C-alpha cells in the first residue's frame with residue numbers, strides 16, 4: 001500500500017484504534033473502510049459482531065491480523081482500560097440511540113450515553129490518548145424558529161434554523177418529555193469532554209452525525225431483531241415496504257430531516273482520524289444540508305425507489321398517519337428541522353457530502369431487498385400459532 005498523506009502533505013503513520021461499538025451500523029462501515037483503504041489496526045469492541053463478521057472470519061483476506069474483535073460490554077469489563085492504553089486513538093460509538101428507547105427506557109438511555117461513556121473519557125484523559133467521541137445532532141434539540149408564530153416570515157430566515165456548532169443553543173422539551181433523555185445525556189458528555197480538553201489537555205474530537213443512513217442500519221423486526229422492536233426510520237420504512245404494509249407517518253410526517261449517505265460520512269471520519277492537528281479540539285456537524293425532506297416526502301421517495309428496485313407494484317394506500325403516542329408512547333417529542341452548518345468541517349477538513357437522497361436510497365433499498373426479501377417472504381408464509 002502506498003504511503004498515505006494527510007491534508008498537509010505529511011505521511012500518515014499506521015496507528016492502532018480502539019473502536020468501541022465497532023459492531024454497530026457506523027462502526028461496521030468504519031471498520032470496512034479502515035481495512036480496505038488504510039494500514040491502521042483496529043481493536044474492535046462490542047457486545048455483538050454480526051455486522052463485521054465478514055471482516056473477521058477469513059484469515060486469507062489482505063487485512064488479516066489488522067482487526068481483532070473483543071466481546072466486551074463496557075458497562076462492566078476491566079479489560080477496557082488496557083485496550084484504551086494499547087491504542088493511539090479511541091473512537092467511542094457505543095450507545096443506545098434509537099428514539100423508541102428514549103422515552104420508554106430513559107434510565108438505560110441516560111446510563112448508556114453518559115455514565116457508561118465516563119470511564120472511556122477518563123482512561124483517555126489519564127493516559128494522554130486521543131478520543132473521537134460520537135455525539136448527535138439531537139444535542140441542538142428544536143430550532144429557535146419552531147417557537148415563532150407559524151406565519152412568521154422569520155421562520156424562512158436561516159439564522160432561525162441552521163444549526164451551528166459554536167453558536168446554536170441546545171433547546172429541549174420539558175423533563176416529562178423523556179424523548180430528550182438521550183440528547184441531554186449526550187450534551188453532558190460533550191461538556192465533560194470539552195472540560196477535560198480545557199482543564200486536563202485531553203485531545204478530543206466530537207462528531208455530531210445528522211441522520212447517517214445506508215446498508216446495515218439497525219434491524220428488520222422479526223428477521224434480525226425483535227419482532228416488537230422499533231428501529232430508526234430507514235429500517236421502519238424498509239420493513240413496511242418489504243412486508244407490503246403502509247408506511248406509518250408519525251404525527252403526519254411533518255418533521256424535517258437531512259439524510260447523508262453513510263459512505264460519504266465515513267470519509268469525514270477518516271479525515272478526522274488521519275488529520276489530528278486539524279480535528280483536535282473541534283466539534284463537527286457531519287450531514288448533508290442538500291438532502292432535506294419532510295418524513296412524509298421521505299416515505300414517498302422510499303416507496304418510489306422500492307417499487308423500482310423490487311419490481312413490485314405500489315400499494316393503493318402507501319402510507320397511514322399514526323399519533324406519536326400510539327407509535328412511541330408517552331413522553332415522545334420531536335426535533336422539527338435539522339440542517340447542519342458546514343462551515344467548520346469545510347474549513348478544517350475540506351469535506352463535503354456527495355450523494356443525493358435518491359441515489360443513496362437506491363443503493364440502500366437495493367441492499368435491503370437483496371438481504372431481506374426472501375427471509376420476509378418465508379416468515380410471512382409460516383402459519384402463525386393460534
Ligand SMILES: NC(=O)c1ccc[n+]([C@@H]2O[C@H](COP(=O)([O-])OP(=O)(O)OC[C@H]3O[C@@H](n4cnc5c(N)ncnc54)[C@H](O)[C@@H]3O)[C@@H](O)[C@H]2O)c1
Nearest residue numbers: 021023024025026073074093094095097134136209211212
Ligand atoms: N446513525 C446516525 O445517524 C447517528 C446519528 C446521531 C448520532 N449517532 C451516534 O453514533 C454512534 C453510533 O451509532 P450507530 O448508528 O452506529 O448505532 P448502533 O446502535 O448501530 O451502534 C452502536 C453499537 O454500540 C454497541 N454498544 C452499545 N452499548 C454497548 C456497551 N455497553 N458495550 C459495548 N458495546 C456497546 C451496540 O452493540 C452497537 O453495536 C452512537 O453514539 C449514536 O448516538 C448516530
Ligand SMILES: O=c1ccn([C@@H]2O[C@H](COP(=O)(O)OP(=O)(O)O[C@H]3OC[C@@H](O)[C@H](O)[C@H]3O)[C@@H](O)[C@H]2O)c(=O)[nH]1
Nearest residue numbers: 097099136138211231232233236248249250255295334
Ligand atoms: O416508522 C416511522 C419511524 C419514524 N418516523 C419519524 O421519522 C423521523 C426520524 O426518525 P428516526 O427514527 O430516524 O430518528 P430521529 O431522526 O428522530 O433521531 C435520530 O437522530 C439522530 C441520532 O442521534 C439517533 O440515531 C436518533 O435519535 C421522526 O420524526 C420520527 O417520528 C416515522 O414517521 N415513522
